[in-house]
């Protein structure tokens with residue numbers, strides 16, 4: 245049986261978490277989690293993320309989903325506020341295995357140059373863990389606060405995409421060590437080709453069952469296992485798709501060319517709001533379907549003007565956001 249890990253991605257959607265210095269905690273958490281997810285998947289760990297994009301992700305739902313998945317380990321990824329400096333990892337006091345897990349994650353993050361605030365426990369008056377993620381999840385579960393968003397000096401360790409990736413890799417190394425899986429550098433870099441994911445199911449492993457329906461959109465191929473049931477591992481490259489997992493060969497359109505739609509193009513409108521002006525806040529719901537690009541205002545809030553194609557399902561005739569068309 246392959247090992248299973250649940251990655252909780254702190255906050256999301258209407259809950260940004262800590263906000264300071266031009267960064268939102270929810271975005272940092274996701275960027276770090278995606279890098280961690282990539283490494284775990286590459287090592288054959290069956291990994292489920294609580295969210296793969298910016299969306300509401302209530303803690304109660306994360307706990308329910310995690311316990312249903314029944315992983316070997318669970319970690320909730322966060323960043324801190326309060327002006328401190330360094331990483332801290334919370335764990336329960338119920339088992340020494342939680343302690344080893346927390347220590348491995350802490351050590352791996354310190355190894356990339358982050359200061360340590362140590363292992364922490366925080367309990368309610370009745371002695372149970374303070375954090376619901378640690379208290380309610382049945383497997384060993386920890387919560388990591390990678391860095392302080394509101395301390396510029398500390399934030400510097402994760403304020404670029406490359407550094408967020410390094411943080412995610414460090415967390416993955418701590419998880420792999422706890423699972424007894426040796427970390428391996430990528431053998432040969434996977435050609436990160438951009439393809440079009442046609443929509444359908446993604447799976448947590450190359451031969452897994454129980455896939456989840458995810459939306460279509462551009463994605464990059466990050467791994468390939470020849471002969472597997474779901475041979476391609478793909479991660480979405482914009483907000484139109486929600487894929488981050490293993491998919492069947494027939495779900496991939498390799499002839500996809502990344503191009504910005506131009507005036508005169510027939511595109512697919514995903515459905516959602518259209519607006520009365522390219523920077524207007526007055527929007528109405530319109531149905532998805534084929535539409536023609538009739539105008540484009542670079543840099544506008546809703547840069548594309550669309551008009552539905554006669555006979556199609558769409559009801560769009562207005563200005564729309566870039567991420568609603570393909």
Ligand SMILES: [Zn+2]
Nearest residue numbers: 254261322323
């Ligand atoms: Zn948080």
